[in-house]
Amino acid sequence: MRRAPRIAPEAAMADLRPAAVVQAAAALLWLPQAALLAFAVGGIAAGQGAADMLMPAAAVAGFGILRALLDAAGSRLAFRMARQRLSALRANALEALARRSPLDAARPPSGLAASVVVEQAEAVVPHLARFQPARWRAAVVPLAILVAVLPVSWTAALILAAAAPLIPLFMALVGWRAKAVSAAQLVELGSLNGALLDRLRGLATLRTLGAVDAAACRLRAEAESLRRRTMAVLRIAFLSSAVLELFSALGVAMVAVYVGFSLLGVIDFGHWGQPLDLGRGLFILLLAPAFFEPLRELAAAWHERAAGEAALSALAALGAAGPQIQGSDAGAAPAPAGAPAVRLEAVRLRHAGQAEAVFDGLSLHIAAGEHVALLAPSGGGKSSLLALIAGLVAADAGGILIGGEPLTQESAARLRARMAHIAQRPHIFAGTLAGNVRLGRPEVDLAAARRALGAARLDAVAAARGAAPIGEGGHGLSGGEALRLAVARLAAAPHAGLILADEPTAHLDGATAREVADALFRLARGRTLILATHDPALAARAHRIIRLSPGLKEAAA
Structure with missing residues (x-):
């Protein structure tokens, strides 16, 4: 930018x-x-x-x-x-x-x-x-x-x-x-x-x-x-x-x-x-x-x-100094293919205005292609850890390596190009389903967007809606359909080797949560997945579970 x-x-x-x-x-x-x-x-x-x-x-x-x-x-x-x-x-x-x-x-x-x-x-x-x-x-x-x-x-x-x-x-x-x-x-x-x-x-x-x-x-x-x-x-x-x-x-x-x-x-x-x-x-x-x-x-x-x-x-x-996102995504280099490993070395993070650190000397290693679930109650640091890995906030101390490359102000944009993020409440823009999948990415054409909607089990919804636009904030879609639309965005980004999912099934009924989880794990094959959740059943589907607690230093499986 x-x-x-x-x-x-x-x-x-x-x-x-x-x-x-x-x-x-x-x-x-x-x-x-x-x-x-x-x-x-x-x-x-x-x-x-x-x-x-x-x-x-x-x-x-x-x-x-x-x-x-x-x-x-x-x-x-x-x-x-x-x-x-x-x-x-x-x-x-x-x-x-x-x-x-x-x-x-x-x-x-x-x-x-x-x-x-x-x-x-x-x-x-x-x-x-x-x-x-x-x-x-x-x-x-x-x-x-x-x-x-x-x-x-x-x-x-x-x-x-x-x-x-x-x-x-x-x-x-x-x-x-x-x-x-x-x-x-x-x-x-x-x-x-x-x-x-x-x-x-x-x-x-x-x-x-x-x-x-x-x-x-x-x-x-x-x-x-x-x-x-x-x-x-x-x-x-x-x-x-x-x-x-x-x-x-x-x-x-x-x-x-x-x-x-x-x-x-x-x-x-x-x-x-x-x-x-x-x-x-x-x-x-x-x-x-x-x-x-x-x-x-x-x-x-x-x-x-x-x-x-x-x-x-x-x-x-509005322009006052505060915690900033590392790097700039404008003009970021194309993401290299493959699932990267993630390593945290003695990371310390303390939010502004809080006396107690969220993490103090946290060390963690996630292998390439591994699916890891971060299990903790609300406020346990799951979202903070995902934000650290994505470079949305800078650590106070320690280092983060994505695919062996240190996450710094200079490399953050390039490394973030290897990631895909699924939020608990993904923002849906006013427009069509295909337009929300593409999100201004010229390399994703209409055919690719339709294939991504099919991968997220939204093809029937897209066929029923036709060219009818979605309202700002997802008006016209259910909560499960909005999350499946976020999964469709992931399906349209095959170059993203690292998936960060933050409570993807929260506030969903059991059947819809299983559908979203099935689509997520299906698309995560061959990629590194870091999943933040407080649902033990969803966490059990991952290769490894890491339980977070305040002041955690060594991640325990």
Whole structure:
């Protein structure tokens, strides 16, 4: 699997600087526009003719068109780059999730992960596309306007400079609270999505236990909690908008009062010797709202920044370090033929967060072509041992050899290509029976898939269903048929010389369990089979039985 580049939030923001520079340049074009407009109006008031206004009017129109083009180009560039950064962040999170070991107890629930990647992550785009350009404009444009106003009137420049810091100051105070509330809302949303997915998956069980109404009441309470948190976010947004408009309006009003009284002759200070005339006063008035506009945009983007940073934190949590699957199956070399021997040498495994080791110095040898049953009660380490052999989790100490080759990060994919796995509850994808057998393997054609279905005694089911698709999760198949479909996948992989079966007959009635076991042992002829079970009758069909216990060191037959 090709690894996507890691994108830190700071790097993602830095990549948007070209778009921010373009948008800041577009905003700065208002300076010559305002100057042309103001002094053109002043010229008209002084008696200049319409012919004298043609060149200023054409220049104003040209600057306006250029400003609109630059602003549109900057917005499109910012959105496109933000979308690319989000795609990279999503790829990083999904890659990290795909590499997390199935034995990792801290692995995020699928409902929460889906909510973060699909829904909550969308808050990153407005955060990146708006906040970074707004921050650049807020840093550049007001300073440029102050530089332009100062030679005309130092009083007007002083008013603008005094009013400017109040907006980001109060926005920061409100924004800190907004970030905390937005993060709490995203957590609540993810929890609700995860709870809903769990309820939908267990709907049949809830109906059997008569707990549908209780589950509905619980979901209703969680939805009400989410509503309250959402309203808290909206209250903060309205509060910050009120603060923003108040200080912007006060700043513009103070400048307008000063300019008005100066033009009326009531005030005769704040300029550099020459009193304000209509052109200079209008120039200051045109620039005053533009002075506060970048600050207002920054304050508006501050809420998107709060939601975006909460989404970035959620994506980072999905990619947090934890036990990982060894190697990568993408581009794995073709599996060599033959049944491999399996050897464990002084293997130690302790799950994260647990003080006691599952295995401590475990040594085990399974000969090539041998059928071994791992017998232990639930929680006895059967699944953990299969995961170790498959490279789904790395041992803390010791070594594992498959066919004489050490299982390492570099060799895990190649060695896993020699294995086939049958889970207790195999996942069935939406599609046809043959499509579930092939599972994207181009070397398995339709004829091979049909032969595999026949080997698993599913040919009659396939003939009855025809082209009718199976629902996601095996909807439309019984539990026994789903397990036989997993056996059919094994039959379509004749190169897999090592079979790992984890409780293949659990939760099945006696007759169906015997059918699945018969098919499994029939396909396991000439292959190495490691079977995890708590059923003594199934274990008795193997060549050798190994009884597992906590802290086991030497495997006993």
